[in-house]
Amino acid sequence: MPLTISVFSDVICPWCYVGKRRLERALDQLGLRESTAIAWLPFELNPGMPADGMERALYRARKFGPGRAAELDAQMAELGRQEGIGFAFETMTRTPSTRRAHMLIAAAGQRGRADPVVDALFRAYFEEGRDLGDPEILRQVGIAAGLERDVVDDALGNAQLRALVESLEQQAAGMQVTGVPFFIVDRAWAVSGAQPTEQWVGLLQERRAE
DSSP: OOOEEEEEEOTTOHHHHHHHHHHHHHHHHTTOTTTOEEEEEEOOSOTTOOTTOEEHHHHHHHHHOHHHHHHHHHHHHHHHHHHTOOOOGGGOOEEOOOHHHHHHHHHHHTTTOHHHHHHHHHIIIIITOOOTTSHHHHHHHHHHTTOOHHHHHHHTTOHHHHHHHHHHHHHHHHTTOOSSOEEEETTTEEEESOOOHHHHHHHHHHHHHO
16 A cells, blocks of 8 residues: 655744655655655644744744854754755745745645645745745745646635644644654654654655554
């Protein structure tokens, strides 16, 4: 039977980007990439963030202190280089609300396009420094990732998609998911955090053996 993996993540979480790359590498090594169904589920790191976001430098300074924030960015940039991710923190000026981004991902998931849209959103935010709270940026990213313009336009204001995102986030809270990435394999195994590729290989081999 094909593997199914559900992933709670946020598109402004660098560990989620790293976790995606590590999982994909493990699936490639095992020859499971094409036969694995991955569902991307919403988790907002900052659910109370204003719709237009805030200055990233201010947000990071308040959360970590300016010195510690710079250290964390440098450490993540180095880790990114090891994973083939070009984190460009110096170009990132805004920390956005990700509610509309999750609505876009939900719409993409209904059309079998969630994975490329998630990848495009990660790349836009972390490697291109684009503001994912800006509806026009989301339109550009969604269309470039293969969604029709009318689908993207509808997704960014669709009340049903907003309710779906909120419902899934409530489910995550009910499951006591407090951090991301959080993976659920075959609706049975929970894997928390951006596990190394070799650990994923072992876990997936064990799952297949069952």
